[in-house]
Structures are given as structure tokens and as C-alpha cells.
Amino acid sequence: MYSISEIAEKVDISAHTLRYYEKEGIIDPVRNENGIRQFDEHHLQWLQFVKKLRETQMPVSQIKEYTRLFLEGEHTANARLRLLEDHQQFIRDQIETLLGTDDMLSKKISIYKELMEKSMMK
Template identity: 60%
Template sequence: MFTIGEVAEIMGISTHTLRYYEKENIIAPVRDDNGDRRYDDSHLKWLQFVIKLKETQMPIAKIKEYASLAIEGEHTTQERLKLLEEHKDSIKKQIRTLQAADEMLEHKIAVYKDFISKRD
């Protein structure tokens, strides 16, 4: 079992974020006899998933929705699948946007390099 501080360090997030995720019912750590939060390996795996969703711009409301569905159980599998497929489509759109921006920047950089090399 891990403390909130240990999990924050392991996951590279703040204790404030962990408390926020708990408040928003995204994660539910267990409490020890003193009332301190304790996290196990399953919490860490779940947090890795949540962090990836957040890194790929999934809105916190959608993460909360997914977490709620997961807690409800297997009968929500279809809804969770739909949510993840929609997010994957969003990621693909982000990738296309970034690739287009990269191509534009590559072109602009080449123009500047060419201009500078002709000046020298």
C-alpha cells in the first residue's frame, strides 16, 4: 500500500490532483485506521490510465463519466467502449492536426534556412 505522497511522486502528479480525483469520484483510495489514504497497485494502474486520458485531452467530465460507468459494473461495457472509441477518434484528429502543423513548420524552416544560406 502506498501513501498519497508516494503515489504523487510515483505518478508525477500532485497530492492536490489526487485529492481532486477523489473528490470527483475518479479514484477511491481506501482509508487506514487513522483515516489516511492508501493506494494499492490497482489504484496505480487506474491512475496511469486516467493520466493518459488527461494527457490526450479527454475532458475531466468524460473521465468522470467513464469512472462512474466502470464502478457500475460490466453492464456498462458498451457505453465505456463508445466513450473510448469517441476519444480515440478525437486523438486521431489531434494527430492529423499536429502532422499538418509539423509539415507547415518544416516548410517554413526550410524557407528560412534557404534564405539564410543564400545571404551568407
């Protein structure tokens, strides 16, 4: 079992964020007899997944919806699949945009480098 500070360090998120996720129903830590939050390996894996979703700009509202569906059980598998497929398409669209921007920037950088080389030759 991990304390809130230990799990926060392992996942590289703040204890404040963990408390927020608990408040929003995204995570449900076990409480010991003193009321102290404790996290296990399942929580660790779940939080790593949630972190990846957040890093790829999935809104907390969608993560909450995914969590709700997950907790409802297997009969929600299609809805969870659609949610994840939609997010994957969002990520792919972002990658396409970023690659296009990277290409444009590479061309612009080449132009500036050429200009600088020409001005140094004079």
C-alpha cells in the same frame, strides 16, 4: 500500500490532484484506522490510465463518466467502449492536425534556411 505522497510520485501527479480526483469520484482510496489515504497496485494502474486520458486532453467530466460507468459494472461495457472510441478518434484527429502543422513548419523552416544561406553567400 502507498501513501498519497508515494502514489503521487509514482504517477507523477500532485497530491492536490489526487485529492481532487477523490472529491470528483475518479479514485476511491482506502483509509486506514487514522483516516490516512492508502493506495494499492490497482489504484496505481487506474491513476496511470487516468493520467494518459488527461495527457490526451480528455475532460475530467468524461473521465468521471467513464469511472461511473466502470463502477456500475459489465452492463455498461458498450457505453465505455463508445466513450473510449470517441476519445481515440479525437486523438487521431489531433495527430493529423499536428502532422499537417509539422509539415507546414518544415516547409517554412526550409524557406528561411535557404534565405539565410543565400544572404551569407553575398
